[in-house]
Amino acid sequence: xxxxxxxxxxxxxxxxxxxxxxxxxxxxxxxxxxxxxxxxxxxxxxxxxxxxxxxxxxxxxxxxxxxxxxxxxxxxxxxxxxxxxxxxxxxxxxxxxxxxxxxxxxxxxxxxxxxxxxxxxxxxxxxxxxxxxxxxxxxxxxxxxxxxxxxxxxxxxxxxxxxxxxxxxxxxxxxxxxxxxxxxxxxxxxxxxxxxxxxxxxxxxxxxxxxxxxxxxxxxxxxxxxxxxxxxxxxxxxxxxxxxxxxxxxxxxx
Amino acid sequence: xxxxxxxxxxxxxxxxxxxxxxxxxxxxxxxxxxxxxxxxxxxxxxxxxxxxxxxxxxxxxxxxxxxxxxxxxxxxxxxxxxxxxxxxxxxxxxxxxxxxxxxxxxxxxxxxxxxxxxxxxxxxxxxxxxxxxxxxxxxxxxxxxxxxxxxxxxxxxxxxxxxxxxxxxxxxxxxxxxxxxxxxxxxxxxxxxxxxxxxxxxxxxxxxxxxxxxxx
Numbered sequence: 001x002x003x004x005x006x007x008x009x010x011x012x013x014x015x016x017x018x019x020x021x022x023x024x025x026x027x028x029x030x031x032x033x034x035x036x037x038x039x040x041x042x043x044x045x046x047x048x049x050x051x052x053x054x055x056x057x058x059x060x061x062x063x064x065x066x067x068x069x070x071x072x073x074x075x076x077x078x079x080x081x082x083x084x085x086x087x088x089x090x091x092x093x094x095x096x097x098x099x100x101x102x103x104x105x106x107x108x109x110x111x112x113x114x115x116x117x118x119x120x121x122x123x124x125x126x127x128x129x130x131x132x133x134x135x136x137x138x139x140x141x142x143x144x145x146x147x148x149x150x151x152x153x154x155x156x157x158x159x160x161x162x163x164x165x166x167x168x169x170x171x172x173x174x175x176x177x178x179x180x181x182x183x184x185x186x187x188x189x190x191x192x193x194x195x196x197x198x199x200x201x202x203x204x205x206x207x208x209x210x211x212x213x214x215x216x217x218x219x220x221x222x223x224x225x226x227x228x229x230x231x232x233x234x235x236x237x238x239x240x241x242x243x244x245x246x247x248x249x250x251x252x253x254x
Numbered sequence: 255x256x257x258x259x260x261x262x263x264x265x266x267x268x269x270x271x272x273x274x275x276x277x278x279x280x281x282x283x284x285x286x287x288x289x290x291x292x293x294x295x296x297x298x299x300x301x302x303x304x305x306x307x308x309x310x311x312x313x314x315x316x317x318x319x320x321x322x323x324x325x326x327x328x329x330x331x332x333x334x335x336x337x338x339x340x341x342x343x344x345x346x347x348x349x350x351x352x353x354x355x356x357x358x359x360x361x362x363x364x365x366x367x368x369x370x371x372x373x374x375x376x377x378x379x380x381x382x383x384x385x386x387x388x389x390x391x392x393x394x395x396x397x398x399x400x401x402x403x404x405x406x407x408x409x410x411x412x413x414x415x416x417x418x419x420x421x422x423x424x425x426x427x428x429x430x431x432x433x434x435x436x437x438x439x440x441x442x443x444x445x446x447x448x449x450x451x452x453x454x455x456x457x458x459x460x461x462x463x464x465x466x467x468x469x470x
Binding site for chain 2: 050051052085088089091092093095097099100101102103112113116117118145146147161162165
């Protein structure tokens with residue numbers, strides 16, 4: 001049973017077809033990297049999978065529990081809000097620009113949802129929070145506010161915030177695009193550590209060498225479709241499609 | 255009349271001014287939030303009724319609104335209300351007027367919030383109410399504090415409009431003493447009191463703003 005299953009996804013923005021027809025599956029423990037030029041629909045795909053955008057048609061299911069499906073009349077239907085709320089807890093999302101809550105301390109950013117959404121006790125949430133901060137190398141920052149942290153530190157807090165809810169799958173929407181190259185490294189290291197722990201992840205990224213190193217499956221998207229997918233070796237080292245070749249060659253020229 | 259007697263009478267009036275001020279804030283700040291939510295409602299009727307209400311409150315003089323609230327029940331329904339209704343009418347008039355202004359301030363604050371805050375809250379599983387109460391509103395309050403301070407200071411001075419329906423607040427008292435004594439001293443003293451009142455409030459609001467300055 002795949003953790004995430006997407007079938008024939010379509011999404012328009014005011015008549016512009018951003019996602020034309022996308023199907024993919026993510027297995028437990030898999031790390032999938034989605035690469036491709038800007039405007040190819042990568043981020044929109046992630047936003048559809050995390051319920052931030054409504055799809056026009058297609059199917060999405062987490063562990064065979066449907067989020068959106070085609071009913072017997074052929075209409076695209078979203079699951080009942082109660083079911084969606086449960087399914088929502090299966091995934092986490094790390095944003096490009098962190099979206100931390102600026103009025104909460106670092107620790108509160110991490111423990112607020114476990115306490116108020118998952119109804120965990122404060123002690124239990126604090127224990128989880130301390131654990132995660134230690135893992136992110138930010139134990140000394142628990143009382144700091146997001147505005148006092150560097151971009152890389154903020155992104156690590158936002159990863160900890162997502163992990164605190166113990167998701168089965170974690171999505172990253174260009175997690176290093178708002179960071180300078182020096183800070184990018186620290187985030188990539190954290191993601192690599194998570195991969196080593198067999199965290200299931202789907203990462204939209206422009207970091208080709210990182211994608212090659214960390215992912216066991218790479219998807220190259222362009223124009224709202226998957227142009228090519230496979231192992232890093234297949235897609236990045238030996239691309240078959242001319243479009244993939246052109247995209248990658250431009251990357252390696254820089 | 256002795257200066258001390260004048261000051262005593264003015265201070266009695268100031269107490270009434272302060273009551274108008276405090277009661278108006280107590281009711282109009284929460285009401286303004288509800289009005290703002292109605293103004294942003296997806297329901298066509300709710301949204302437009304609120305829009306008309308705000309437009310009337312902002313488009314006509316507060317003095318006239320106070321008169322309508324006070325005299326309206328008699329002229330429209332033929333009700334004769336007790337003398338105590340004067341003060342109640344002042345509070346109703348001020349609350350309705352200020353709620354409209356506060357609503358627009360709240361709305362500006364709420365609409366200035368980055369969409370990413372809502373999205374982060376949604377992905378973390380917060381309900382809509384939790385998102386608003388825990389994530390959005392606390393940040394909105396910080397953003398709107400300077401505008402709210404402005405409005406509060408205006409309110410202190412506006413309390414003098416209650417004289418139009420003869421509620422004996424400070425300005426009414428000053429006017430009465432000034433005409434009976436043929437002196438401008440009561441006006442000057444009242445002006446000084448308003449200034450001190452405002453100064454204290456501005457100082458307090460600065461403190462509140464500082465309290466919120468722990469984050470950007």
